[in-house]
Amino acid sequence: MNHRSLRILPFAFFAASACTVAPSEAPPERAVSVEQHETIASLHLRHAHALSDFEGNTFLEAMSMRGGIKESLDTDEATHFAFASPATLHAVESNFDPQVRAKLSRFMKDGAEGLDELVEALAGQQTTPAGAPGAIGTQLENLDLLANHDAIGLAAVSLSPFLSLASGAGTVVRVHANNYYYNIGYKPGSSEPAELAKHVKSGRSFGAGPMHRALDASDVFYLTEMDHYFGEETSPEDFFRALLQILLRCDASGYARLSDEGQTVATDFLAIYTAELDRHLMSGLAQHPWENDLAEVTMLSSYGTPSGLVRVDGQLRRGTPKDYFGVGHTGSGIGITRRDRMALQRAVTDAERTLHPEVVRNLESIVGHRGGDAMHAVMLYLNDADTQRDVRRNGGRLLEAVTTFLTRIHDDASAITDRILSE
Secondary structure (H helix, E strand, O other), X not given: OOHHHHHOOOHHHOOOOOOOOOOOXXXXXXXXXXXXXXXXXXXOOOEEEXXXXXXXXXXXXXXXXXXXXXXHHHHHOOOOEEOOOHHHHHHHHHHEOHHHHHHHHOOEOOOHHHHHHHXXXXXXXXXOOOOHHHHHHHHHHHHOXXXXXXXXXXXXXXXXXXXXXXXXXXXXXXXXXXXXXXXXXXXXXXXXXXXXXXXXXXXXXXXXXXXXXXXXXXXXXXXXXXXXXXXXXXXXHHHHXXXXXXXXXXXXXXXXXXXXXXXXXXHHHHHHXXXXXXXXXXXXXXXXXXXXXXXXXXXXXXXXXXXXXXXXXXXXXXXXXXXXXXXXXXXXXXXXXXXHHHHHHHHHHHHHHHHOHHHHHHHHHHHOOOOOOHHHHHHHHHOOHHHHHHHHHOXXXXXXXXXXXXXXXXXXXXXXXXXXXXX
16 A cells, blocks of 8 residues: 555544554553642533533443434534644643554654645645545645655545644543543444444544543553452452442442542553444444453452463463453454453453352342353443343443452452362
């Protein structure tokens, strides 16, 4: 593919975290919060939601209902905006983690100065999130700004989310206090397989919390920071309770019990989870359940982090959650390692079924699956369009049952490992 055809790549070719994103850098140092607990205000975007607006609904309902999050993502993709002026961009770019601009400046042969020149050339030009990469690619080529001209397509696609969000495009979801995330460039999905394959690769999401400003967290970034956080906590109970309250009834009040680091990890989870659930909804929940993979690897890490064990290539070995990020023939992501991970999920569930049968039995009685992998059963139950009324009705019981199960597999990690190795 030559640079001219790359220049006009549509927004659909934004790399999807579930299937095309290469692992990014490890999380930044977590010693102190952003600007010593300074309030972090989000950008004022045309499409905005507060999670509390959906309270009482499941997160799947908040995504899929009329006036919900997915409707905003679908609408925004084709909504016109004008590229921001250099002054406007510099005024809002402090909303983003410094590494965002630093990564983008590396595409330019003159670094940050080249990025400023691009912004000045684009200022005022009307486009849409779908058309932004083409407009950016044209200016990159006309101004000869790139250090590597052959990378013009990649550069245009990489620059587009930041420049579009800074110009007022995109959708923001406010979670709790200093926690929110941006979404930009998601296509609506299609019943035609070839189109769907392109659409699920669209879009980017940027999470922001007390520990970092808006940052496009990759799977590897999230898995690393989550493992670090779990390793410092004596119990993951409050973290899972906070997340489950959101998934079950869009209630973010559990954030108040989390540390700054816990809040930030939870928000990065939600940013990625929203992206993956949107991709699942693009197929009418028939294909690409990558949000389930993300949630299940997070649940499994309640055992995996204290045990220090993962399952890779059919073998239990030392490792961390980021080992569940895999690279396949057509993409990469957590779903690539699904077979190994789910085998360990089943083994952990079976061991806990022996150690504390009442805990597993109680959980299975709610989700309607007996035997096998309890973590997978929970996510199938949560993200089935036909179960949402039951999920709301059973929300309180399910919250307690799942939280108890995940806390138990954390506390029973050594005993679970002994049982797995003895089989």
